[in-house]
Amino acid sequence: MFDKGLALNMTYIKLSDDDRALMLQQAGLRLTRQRQALAAILFDGTHKHVTAEHVHAAARKKRAAISLATVYNTLHQFTSAGLLREIVIDASRIYFDTNVESHHHFFDESNGRLTDVPASSVAIASLPKPPSGTKIDRVDVVLRVRGKA
Amino acid sequence: MFDKGLALNMTYIKLSDDDRALMLQQAGLRLTRQRQALAAILFDGTHKHVTAEHVHAAARKKRAAISLATVYNTLHQFTSAGLLREIVIDASRIYFDTNVESHHHFFDESNGRLTDVPASSVAIASLPKPPSGTKIDRVDVVLRVRGKA
DNA sequence: ATTTGTGCAAATCGTTTGCATCTGA
DNA sequence: TCAGATGCAAACGATTTGCACAAAT
Numbered sequence: 216m217f218d219k220g221l222a223l224n225m226t227y228i229k230l231s232d233d234d235r236a237l238m239l240q241q242a243g244l245r246l247t248r249q250r251q252a253l254a255a256i257l258f259d260g261t262h263k264h265v266t267a268e269h270v271h272a273a274a275r276k277k278r279a280a281i282s283l284a285t286v287y288n289t290l291h292q293f294t295s296a297g298l299l300r301e302i303v304i305d306a307s308r309i310y311f312d313t314n315v316e317s318h319h320h321f322f323d324e325s326n327g328r329l330t331d332v333p334a335s336s337v338a339i340a341s342l343p344k345p346p347s348g349t350k351i352d353r354v355d356v357v358l359r360v361r362g363k364a
Numbered sequence: 365m366f367d368k369g370l371a372l373n374m375t376y377i378k379l380s381d382d383d384r385a386l387m388l389q390q391a392g393l394r395l396t397r398q399r400q401a402l403a404a405i406l407f408d409g410t411h412k413h414v415t416a417e418h419v420h421a422a423a424r425k426k427r428a429a430i431s432l433a434t435v436y437n438t439l440h441q442f443t444s445a446g447l448l449r450e451i452v453i454d455a456s457r458i459y460f461d462t463n464v465e466s467h468h469h470f471f472d473e474s475n476g477r478l479t480d481v482p483a484s485s486v487a488i489a490s491l492p493k494p495p496s497g498t499k500i501d502r503v504d505v506v507l508r509v510r511g512k513a
Numbered sequence: 514a515t516t517t518g519t520g521c522a523a524a525t526c527g528t529t530t531g532c533a534t535c536t537g538a
Numbered sequence: 539t540c541a542g543a544t545g546c547a548a549a550c551g552a553t554t555t556g557c558a559c560a561a562a563t
Contacts, residue, residue, distance in 0.1 A: 245516095245517065245518070245561090245562060245563080246562080247517090247518060247519080247561075247562075248561090249518080249519070250518090266552090267552080267553080268552085280520095281519090281520090282519070282520045282521065283520095283521095283553090284519080284520065284521075284522095284553090284554080284555085285518080285519055285520065287552095287553065287554075288518080288519080288554095289518095301455075303452055303453060303454060303455045304452060305452065305455075306450075306452045306454075306455060306456070306457065306458045306527090306528090307455070307527090307528080307551075307552070308455065308551095308552075309455045309552085309553085321494060321495060321498075323495070323498060324501065330495060332492050333492075336490065336491070336492035337488065337490065337491060337492065338488065338489035338490040339486065339487065339488055339489070339505075340487035340488065340489040341485065341486065341487040342485070342486060342507065343481050343482075343485035343486065343507075345470060345507065345509045346470060346472070346479060346509065348511055348512055349470075349472060349509040349510060349511055349512060350509060350510065350512050351507050351508070351509050352473065352508045352509055352510050353508045354505065354506070354507055354508070355504075355505070355506040355508065356488075356503065356504070356505050357503070357504045357506075358491065358492075358494065358500050358503055359500070359501045359502045359503070359504065360494045360495065360498040360499060360500050360501055361498060361499065361501050362497055362498055363497055363498060363499050394536090394537060394538075394541095394542070394543070395537070395538090396536075396537070396542095396543060396544080397536095398543080398544070399543090415527090416527080416528080417527085429545095430544085430545090431544070431545045431546065432527095432528090432545095433528090433529075433530085433544080433545065433546075433547095434543080434544055434545065436527095436528065436529075437529095437543080437544080438543095455552090455553090456526075456527065456552085456553080457526095457527070458527085458528085
């Protein structure tokens with residue numbers, strides 16, 4: 216077995232059911248059929264940007280009957296546990312990113328497609344000081360692109 | 365009279381009804397009672413971050429009876445006309461910013477408050493090249509902050 | 514046995530739309 | 539005049555919630 220923290224952030228390592236079971240348990244989440252099915256969909260070793268609908272549809276396709284409400288609950292639980300990261304791009308949809316490393320996004324306005332941008336390729340040279348009494352928690356950079364045509 | 369383009373971006377210049385009427389006309393929008401009322405609420409010389417609800421409530425308070433649907437239509441028209449800028453922070457609400465200059469935002473996660481950050485105080489030293497066939501349209505930086513307490 | 518999770522359907526919330534009616538240029 | 543704007547209510551789509559049932563420790 217390898218380190219879980221590492222596994223989460225490496226795109227090329229295939230995870231086994233056991234690995235995912237361990238992930239959930241370490242996150243303090245009980246091992247339920249639904250969570251395992253959703254984890255299998257989400258954490259397959261590649262990073263994804265998904266909506267609840269996507270996940271629900273994927274579960275259906277795998278013949279795992281999971282209600283949409285449970286999908287939502289689970290995505291939020293995974294997010295609180297640090298296994299997913301929420302990104303807001305479009306006002307009418309929540310995207311969940313399986314990449315929890317610090318990074319940014321390209322958002323293609325013509326087709327709604329979202330692509331990861333490694334944090335290292337966006338160099339932020341200076342930041343203003345936050346309003347008094349607050350500290351910067353996270354910096355989200357969205358590079359909105361559109362076709363040149 | 366002063367230059368309209370300038371007026372839009374200067375926070376300390378008070379605009380008159382006539383100034384706003386001109387703004388609307390230059391944007392190719394007919395001068396209607398509702399648009400004038402909403403423009404008066406939005407473009408009073410200070411920058412604001414508002415939702416349709418905010419604007420609707422403000423109109424009520426001024427005894428200007430404007431339907432919520434019209435508020436939405438108008439905000440979108442103003443946005444297409446370049447008088448407002450849409451910002452997405454929270455998946456469940458569209459914010460409209462009366463500041464259309466290039467700039468960024470602080471978003472306080474504890475109270476949902478949004479604050480402008482001048483573009484000049486965020487220095488982005490390098491950006492990745494966009495996916496082939498696309499060009500970067502806009503860069504949105506959201507500095508998410510929370511109370512230190 | 515007790516706590517935690519799940520499923521369903523109904524509720525909610527912001528936003529959009531269809532359509533009949535008005536109004537500014 | 540008449541294209542464009544408005545208002546209303548109904549439609550919408552994503553998300554959340556209440557509650558009875560089921561499953562995990």
